[in-house]
Amino acid sequence: xQAFTCHTGVAAPLLRIxxxxxxxxxxxxxxxxxxKGLAEGLFASWRYVLPDSREHNPDFxxxxxxxANTTVILGGNNFxxxxxxxxxxxxxxxxxxxxxxxxxxxxxxxxxxxxxxILPVELDNDQVHxxxxxxxxxxxxxxxxxxLKHQTVSTVNGMNAHFNIEAGHKEMLLKGLxxxxxxxxxxxxxxxxxxxxxxxxxxx
Amino acid sequence: MPKTLFEKIWDAHLxxxxxxxxxxxYIDRIFLHERTGSIALQSLAEAGRSVRHPDRVFCTMDHxxxxxxxxxxxxxxxxxxxxxxxxxxxxxAADITLFDIGDERQGIAHVISPEMAIVQPGVTLxxxxxxxxxxxxxxxxxxxxxxxxxxxxxATQTLRINKPKLMRVTFxxxxxxxxxxxxxxxxxxxxxxxxGGAGHAIEFAGSAVRNLSIEGRLTLCNMAVEFAAFTxxxxxxxxxxxxxxxxxxxxxxxxxxxxxAYWQSLVTDENATFDTEIVINAAAIEPTITWxxxxxxxxxxxxxxPTLDNFKSDDARTAAQRxxxxxxxxxxDAMAGLKIDNAFIGSCTNARLEDLRSAANILKGRNVAxxxxxxxxxxxQKVKAAAEREGLDSIFVKAGFEWRESxxxxxxxxxxxxxxxxxxxxxxxxxxxxSRQGPGTRTHLASPATVAAxxxxxxxxxxxxxxxxx
Ligand code: SF4
Numbered sequence: 001x002q003a004f005t006c007h008t009g010v011a012a013p014l015l016r017i018x019x020x021x022x023x024x025x026x027x028x029x030x031x032x033x034x035x036k037g038l039a040e041g042l043f044a045s046w047r048y049v050l051p052d053s054r055e056h057n058p059d060f061x062x063x064x065x066x067x068a069n070t071t072v073i074l075g076g077n078n079f080x081x082x083x084x085x086x087x088x089x090x091x092x093x094x095x096x097x098x099x100x101x102x103x104x105x106x107x108x109x110x111x112x113x114x115x116x117x118i119l120p121v122e123l124d125n126d127q128v129h130x131x132x133x134x135x136x137x138x139x140x141x142x143x144x145x146x147x148l149k150h151q152t153v154s155t156v157n158g159m160n161a162h163f164n165i166e167a168g169h170k171e172m173l174l175k176g177l178x179x180x181x182x183x184x185x186x187x188x189x190x191x192x193x194x195x196x197x198x199x200x201x202x203x204x
Numbered sequence: 205m206p207k208t209l210f211e212k213i214w215d216a217h218l219x220x221x222x223x224x225x226x227x228x229x230y231i232d233r234i235f236l237h238e239r240t241g242s243i244a245l246q247s248l249a250e251a252g253r254s255v256r257h258p259d260r261v262f263c264t265m266d267h268x269x270x271x272x273x274x275x276x277x278x279x280x281x282x283x284x285x286x287x288x289x290x291x292x293x294x295x296x297a298a299d300i301t302l303f304d305i306g307d308e309r310q311g312i313a314h315v316i317s318p319e320m321a322i323v324q325p326g327v328t329l330x331x332x333x334x335x336x337x338x339x340x341x342x343x344x345x346x347x348x349x350x351x352x353x354x355x356x357x358x359a360t361q362t363l364r365i366n367k368p369k370l371m372r373v374t375f376x377x378x379x380x381x382x383x384x385x386x387x388x389x390x391x392x393x394x395x396x397x398x399x400g401g402a403g404h405a406i407e408f409a410g411s412a413v414r415n416l417s418i419e420g421r422l423t424l425c426n427m428a429v430e431f432a433a434f435t436x437x438x439x440x441x442x443x444x445x446x447x448x449x450x451x452x453x454x455x456x457x458x459x460x461x462x463x464x465a466y467w468q469s470l471v472t473d474e475n476a477t478f479d480t481e482i483v484i485n486a487a488a489i490e491p492t493i494t495w496x497x498x499x500x501x502x503x504x505x506x507x508x509x510p511t512l513d514n515f516k517s518d519d520a521r522t523a524a525q526r527x528x529x530x531x532x533x534x535x536x537d538a539m540a541g542l543k544i545d546n547a548f549i550g551s552c553t554n555a556r557l558e559d560l561r562s563a564a565n566i567l568k569g570r571n572v573a574x575x576x577x578x579x580x581x582x583x584x585q586k587v588k589a590a591a592e593r594e595g596l597d598s599i600f601v602k603a604g605f606e607w608r609e610s611x612x613x614x615x616x617x618x619x620x621x622x623x624x625x626x627x628x629x630x631x632x633x634x635x636x637x638x639s640r641q642g643p644g645t646r647t648h649l650a651s652p653a654t655v656a657a658x659x660x661x662x663x664x665x666x667x668x669x670x671x672x673x674x
Contacts, residue, residue, distance in 0.1 A: 015519070016519075016522070016523060016526070017519045017520065017523050018398055018399075018498050018523065020635075020637050022616075022637055022638075022639070022640060023637070023638065026617075026639065027616060027617055027618035027619060028281075028617065028618060028619030029619075030239075030618070031282065031283045031286075031619070032283065032286065033242045033243055033246060033286050033287055033290040034243070035243065035247065035351075045638070045639055045643070051639075051643040076519060077399060077519065078398060078399045078402070078432060081398070081399075081432060082334065082635065082637060083333075083334050083616075084240070084332055084333055084334040084348045084349065084350055085239075085240065085350075086240070086243075086332075086350035086351040086352060089350070104399060104402060106432065107402070107403065107432070107434055108334060108348050108349060108350055111349070111350060111353060112350035112352065112353075115350065115352040115353065116352070125517075125519070166224075166225055166226070166366060167224050167225045168222065168224030168225050168226040168364065168366075171224050172224075179352075179356055179364060180251075180253065180355065180356050180359050180360060182364075183228065183356065183360045183362060183364060184359070184360060186219070186220055186222075186228060187360075189219050189220045189228070190219055190228075190230070190360065190361065190362055193219045193230055194230075194361075197230070201326075201463075201466070202459065202462070203455035203459035203460075203462060203463045204232055204324075204327070
């Protein structure tokens with residue numbers, strides 16, 4: 001997994017509340033049994049003029065030249081709610097998104113981000129809006145920097161904010177850890193649990 | 205120390221508190237389906253890892269398969285066959301139990317898992333599907349995960365997770381006639397918002413929950429995720445135990461007695477505390493319907509869409525206005541009487557036998573209004589067979605409904621079958637998001653009784669207009 005330490009990039013506002021994973025990647029865009037080839041389908045319903053067309057909708061924020069090469073999304077409350085599809089995160093990652101800043105996230109989506117090297121940053125609504133305002137004038141120049149080690153978000157024009165993240169999530173992202181490998185280092189604990197459980201709940 | 209039901213299950217599955225502040229939790233059962241399970245199995249195998257306990261992993265075909273009679277591996281969804289065949293191949297290689305097309309046990313994961321007692325009180329069960337919380341209705345901790353977490357669960361039989369906060373939602377009193385579990389959960393989400401349960405494991409309690417059948421409790425817990433909850437659950441009771449007795453994977457003989465003794469301890473202790481408590485007067489709940497594109501956009505079926513000044517924030521007002529534009533509606537519009545194009549009775553929310561009976565009661569001897577396309581998709585092949593034994597299929601068909609094979613069907617659009625753009629669908633499913641049932645489709649969520657009543661009148665209708673409502 002790609003580690004996340006510090007990242008600077010163009011941030012684009014998608015401030016609607018309750019942006020669900022079907023909006024992030026519509027089901028119809030998930031054609032292959034694969035984690036790859038999903039970036040084209042990212043936000044397809046908004047990004048393209050018609051379903052299944054590939055003609056860009058000029059009004060959609062990621063299609064605007066000012067927001068070319070976006071790597072950070074400024075989102076609304078409950079970002080990534082809805083279906084558990086990890087494709088939403090795979091599509092974001094493949095498109096090049098490294099971090100999402102929003103007041104809150106869908107719980108499964110949040111976990112999926114952590115497991116795929118995307119940093120979900122929780123800031124309150126006013127702060128997210130303030131960052132959107134701070135980049136708006138010249139998004140290519142007013143980039144956003146997210147430092148995971150120090151848990152800060154800042155802009156070149158001087159905005160600053162601190163965010164919270166669980167220690168475990170932080171470590172996984174900083175080191176780019178493979179969580180299965182990590183858990184298997186506790187295999188002896190799992191076996192001990194299984195032996196005890198077999199006597200306590202033999203019917204399972 | 206007194207404990208809540210969720211804490212009891214949590215403690216019984218705690219393998220280790222990890223140094224990073226998360227907890228290693230043992231997972232008893234893993235459920236997969238062809239849409240997300242295929243990838244999880246494939247990528248696990250590619251990483252050179254194997255399934256730790258294949259006897260604890262179950263897989264169904266529900267999301268992508270067609271629901272037309274005579275279906276096979278070919279699907280209306282382009283490339284759907286890839287998912288089906290990959291799942292079959294991977295399931296065989298991993299030696300897990302698969303409920304394939306043509307198997308009489310096949311159906312929607314969250315319908316068949318309770319049906320076969322794969323989920324039981326006190327177990328932890330995960331599935332790469334957000335509506336896994338449905339299964340908490342049996343007194344289990346069941347929640348949806350992503351594909352990577354599913355790989356983790358299969359490889360290690362554990363997950364590393366944070367402890368959710370605890371919430372109790374108590375529905376006091378009795379439901380009125382014609383008011384169902386679906387109306388209860390929509391009402392809750394309407395009152396507290398689609399984000400109201402975020403981060404919480406929610407125990408549903410109170411007399412109105414106790415009075416629900418197991419099927420009703422499954423409907424209630426199904427939409428906990430639409431409330432942004434980690435999961436929902438209901439303490440098991442005699443109804444739960446008699447529901448489970450004799451089912452395929454239920455313990456038998458001495459095991460049953462031992463299990464039962466344990467299950468009876470799975471209640472929230474008297475003085476246990478929750479981070480959040482919500483109390484709702486069940487008698488005040490109306491048959492409820494959504495008007496917008498979030499489950500929180502709802503009101504009583506006889507009410508009008510609220511005006512924008514009822515929303516607390518600018519964001520909420522913007523979202524409501526956008527939803528109304530999408531739905532072709534305006535503030536102040538009455539819900540009752542609104543013309544519909546389609547009626548859909550199906551999904552893991554409301555496609556169990558009781559749901560079909562409740563719709564059939566109203567449909568019996570009547571006809572779906574001209575111009576309305578009506579479809580009924582039983583949640584499982586067992587539900588379908590049981591309904592056919594009771595003659596419900598002929599009531600549906602005579603009324604003008606299509607009668608399908610089980611699966612998710614038009615609950616969601618995956619590139620295959622769908623309702624038309626700008627068409628209004630009255631649906632018993634759980635999500636009314638933009639384009640959920642087809643590009644541009646306008647979905648309204650309601651109970652099976654409300655959908656049946658509305659299908660007959662061709663417009664949104666209070667099911668209590670029909671004497672047969674129950
Ligand atoms: S019926 Fe609908 S909500 Fe339920 S599992 Fe299938 S697609 Fe998901």
